[in-house]
Amino acid sequence: MSTFVYMTRCDGCGHCVDICPSDIMHIDETIRRAVNIEPNFCWECYSCVKACPQNAIDVRGYADFAPMGHSVRVLREEEKGTISWKIKFRNGTVKNFVSPITTKPWGKHIPKLSEVEKPNQGEINSQILYSEPEGLNTKKELPTIDKNSFKKGVYY
Amino acid sequence: MPKNKTVYENCDILIIGGGMAGTGAVFEARHWGRDLKIVCVEKANIDRSGAVAQGLYAINCYMGMQWNENQPEDHVRYARNDLMGLVREDLGYDMARHVDSTVHMFDEWGLPMMRNKETGRYQREGKWQIMIHGESYKPIVAEAAKKSADKIYNRVMITHLLMDENEENRVGGAVGFNMRTGNYHVFKAKAVIVSAGGASHIFKPRAVGEGMGRTWYAPWSNGSAYALPIAVGAKMTQMENRIVLCRFKDGYGPVGAYFLHLKTYTQNANGENYEKKWYEQTKKLVGEYIDHHPTPTCLRNHAFIQEVMSGGGPIHMVTKEAFQDPHLETVGWENFLGMTVGQAVVWASQNIDPKYQNPELTTSEPYVMGSHATCSGAWVSGPEDLSPEEYFWGYNRMTTVDGLFGAGDTVGGSAHKFSSGSFTEGRLAAKAAVKYIKDHKAESINISDSQCENFREVIYKPLENYQVGRNEITAGTVSPSYILPIQGLQRLQKIMDEYVGGISFNYMTNENTLKKGLELLEWLQEDLENVGAEDYHQLMRAWELKHRTLTSQCVTEHTLFRKETRWPGYYYRGDHMKLDDENWHCLTVSRRDPKTGKFTMEKMPVYHIINEEKEAS
Numbered sequence A: 001m002s003t004f005v006y007m008t009r010c011d012g013c014g015h016c017v018d019i020c021p022s023d024i025m026h027i028d029e030t031i032r033r034a035v036n037i038e039p040n041f042c043w044e045c046y047s048c049v050k051a052c053p054q055n056a057i058d059v060r061g062y063a064d065f066a067p068m069g070h071s072v073r074v075l076r077e078e079e080k081g082t083i084s085w086k087i088k089f090r091n092g093t094v095k096n097f098v099s100p101i102t103t104k105p106w107g108k109h110i111p112k113l114s115e116v117e118k119p120n121q122g123e124i125n126s127q128i129l130y131s132e133p134e135g136l137n138t139k140k141e142l143p144t145i146d147k148n149s150f151k152k153g154v155y156y
Numbered sequence B: 001m002p003k004n005k006t007v008y009e010n011c012d013i014l015i016i017g018g019g020m021a022g023t024g025a026v027f028e029a030r031h032w033g034r035d036l037k038i039v040c041v042e043k044a045n046i047d048r049s050g051a052v053a054q055g056l057y058a059i060n061c062y063m064g065m066q067w068n069e070n071q072p073e074d075h076v077r078y079a080r081n082d083l084m085g086l087v088r089e090d091l092g093y094d095m096a097r098h099v100d101s102t103v104h105m106f107d108e109w110g111l112p113m114m115r116n117k118e119t120g121r122y123q124r125e126g127k128w129q130i131m132i133h134g135e136s137y138k139p140i141v142a143e144a145a146k147k148s149a150d151k152i153y154n155r156v157m158i159t160h161l162l163m164d165e166n167e168e169n170r171v172g173g174a175v176g177f178n179m180r181t182g183n184y185h186v187f188k189a190k191a192v193i194v195s196a197g198g199a200s201h202i203f204k205p206r207a208v209g210e211g212m213g214r215t216w217y218a219p220w221s222n223g224s225a226y227a228l229p230i231a232v233g234a235k236m237t238q239m240e241n242r243i244v245l246c247r248f249k250d251g252y253g254p255v256g257a258y259f260l261h262l263k264t265y266t267q268n269a270n271g272e273n274y275e276k277k278w279y280e281q282t283k284k285l286v287g288e289y290i291d292h293h294p295t296p297t298c299l300r301n302h303a304f305i306q307e308v309m310s311g312g313g314p315i316h317m318v319t320k321e322a323f324q325d326p327h328l329e330t331v332g333w334e335n336f337l338g339m340t341v342g343q344a345v346v347w348a349s350q351n352i353d354p355k356y357q358n359p360e361l362t363t364s365e366p367y368v369m370g371s372h373a374t375c376s377g378a379w380v381s382g383p384e385d386l387s388p389e390e391y392f393w394g395y396n397r398m399t400t401v402d403g404l405f406g407a408g409d410t411v412g413g414s415a416h417k418f419s420s421g422s423f424t425e426g427r428l429a430a431k432a433a434v435k436y437i438k439d440h441k442a443e444s445i446n447i448s449d450s451q452c453e454n455f456r457e458v459i460y461k462p463l464e465n466y467q468v469g470r471n472e473i474t475a476g477t478v479s480p481s482y483i484l485p486i487q488g489l490q491r492l493q494k495i496m497d498e499y500v501g502g503i504s505f506n507y508m509t510n511e512n513t514l515k516k517g518l519e520l521l522e523w524l525q526e527d528l529e530n531v532g533a534e535d536y537h538q539l540m541r542a543w544e545l546k547h548r549t550l551t552s553q554c555v556t557e558h559t560l561f562r563k564e565t566r567w568p569g570y571y572y573r574g575d576h577m578k579l580d581d582e583n584w585h586c587l588t589v590s591r592r593d594p595k596t597g598k599f600t601m602e603k604m605p606v607y608h609i610i611n612e613e614k615e616a617s
Helices: A015-019 A047-051 B020-032 B072-082 B089-109 B137-148 B209-213 B224-231 B256-260 B279-291 B297-309 B326-339 B341-349 B418-438 B449-470 B485-499 B511-530 B536-561
Strands: A002-005 A025-028 A033-036 A057-060 A071-077 A082-088 A094-100 B006-016 B038-041 B056-059 B130-134 B151-153 B156-163 B171-178 B184-194 B246-248 B265-267 B316-318 B361-363 B404-406 B587-592 B599-604
Touching: A002 A033, A015 A025, A015 A047, A047 A057, A047 A071, A057 A071, A071 B341, A082 B326, A082 B341, A094 B326, B006 B020, B006 B151, B006 B171, B006 B418, B020 B038, B020 B137, B020 B418, B038 B184, B056 B256, B056 B326, B056 B418, B072 B089, B089 B137, B089 B418, B130 B326, B156 B184, B156 B224, B156 B449, B156 B536, B171 B449, B171 B536, B184 B224, B184 B418, B184 B449, B224 B404, B224 B536, B246 B297, B256 B326, B279 B297, B297 B361, B326 B341, B404 B418, B449 B536, B485 B511, B485 B536, B511 B536, B536 B587, B536 B599
Parallel strands: B006 B038, B006 B184, B038 B151, B184 B404
Antiparallel strands: A002 A057, A025 A033, A071 A082, A082 A094, B056 B130, B156 B171, B171 B184, B246 B361, B265 B316, B587 B599
């Protein structure tokens, strides 16, 4: 599949241009709307479809293997924390799915590490990472192996 | 030629690539380096970049040490077994002992984890996998990186690393260009972490025409993970260990949840379990490895490929039983919608409802990566407390170039990291990079203006090639003076496909074809001096192609060096069809001399630091 843009819905805001991981959504200077300039580098990741405030971007299955007449539509609602999908088969069968996309208010529980407690003196030389060993939830130290137990390496 | 502005950035740690490994590196670097300037440069937009751009429905690497589900040594046994004995066990153990703390943070940050209703633990998909609603996995980790970084540059593609002119073999930064503004970017840094993507599109894909982008691994993963270190002479390992995936046909939808959670299984066109049929034949090739549990991924591929070649196809996934359960049916569909929407589109377009019809499977074209069931990448130092002397040179995850670190797809030998392990490896590399700077290993780095100016000229040359050559012809895409990036890409894919073990030859290659492949790749390299780019977007495609081609040369050299078939089902050396533990139970390591462009190969020892007992089941 590849993405395409509906002429009457796109207002040229450029959200899709901003997000596309493949850099293939561009604004056409003549029509001042978005266009997929390189469908053969589209991964159908739906990043642009999800980002479009006008729901102007849709997907048509790749011409080389997908018969026409199907659709997979998506609505990502960040404030509700959900994503909803509607799948329509060529034969008319319809399936709907809704999933959560986050369990917390956006970004609130992601720490700003420049503001958390500094690591203790000397910890830079240890093997532990931020939040460890407590963050492993094992109530134990970070596991290691006694190097003396190693057998000689095998070359051949 | 357009006049492009030069943008300078001086920083302490430069992280190249803001995917799972890169975001982990940016995050952790801030904890240890409070006073350091940390900069991340990303080819796309960090909110939706890398292999996890469209989401994931499972975290494939979680020990569950808190519930004693698995210990790091169990994971080493698992990865070693899956890769037919050859991994860097120190790196694997190191990743595994830290990965749980990474996953617990993701939970804390708001990534929706499914839980087992009876036990309250994370819902297991398989022994190592836990299930998530991961549509926003990438935006969540990107937020963590944004909070830690001093600056994130989006839409800048790094093309080259800068090397110190005072001390030999020491990195000093990187250069690239902004594909929107055209600006030239010079990043001077004390330490550099390469956390860029592995390589799709180096072998001809099964999809053609408009569908070419429907590769299994993201089309934007262009092998910068390898090309950047290779170009400056860093040693690489196991680059022959490309991966072939067994996936749902055309959409390459994942099969993990289907096999492990939905308990679906495969059969041939006659409804037979074909894997059993190929047991004796496989045993002749690999000996007792076929009796290992679980069966190594490549050997399951092998049975699939043999069955199809002998006329038993198509191979189907038997879904009709599992999909009668409405909950499992939902899992089956959401699994695609959460990470490979394209498969849902294929099924909708072809009226494939797995409740009533068993969908077809296929084996993909090969990919080169360091994070999945494969371990190509840079030869890096392990951690001090775990690594034998051949594997340790001061700083965890540092390549053989001083100050140049790797994480994720970049690091070779540490298979089965997946998303959580790649993020964890980024954290490990970042802490080591901070230590490297604090140990005063990055003093008085000298990057001359002339080094930067030279790269500037090299980077924009494809624009000039096009501008000059375009005037020679009336119109169209055929020029006697330049080739376009897409033309060069298709030539690369054809070479790799036909000579290095792609789909057209059922993954078969041998010494003669590999040598021919190397010759053709050399000519392609020469012709890439004449690649023509019409605009900055095509300039990005030109540099992606150059990175893919350098990666491909390294893959081909490694494939030529290893005179055995270690991973039947990933590729076959027709002239050495058997696994040969007597001569090849070792890691292959290459180095490309940056001055001559010639590769040298050597064998490095495998250390089995974890004993055999309690084999993972």
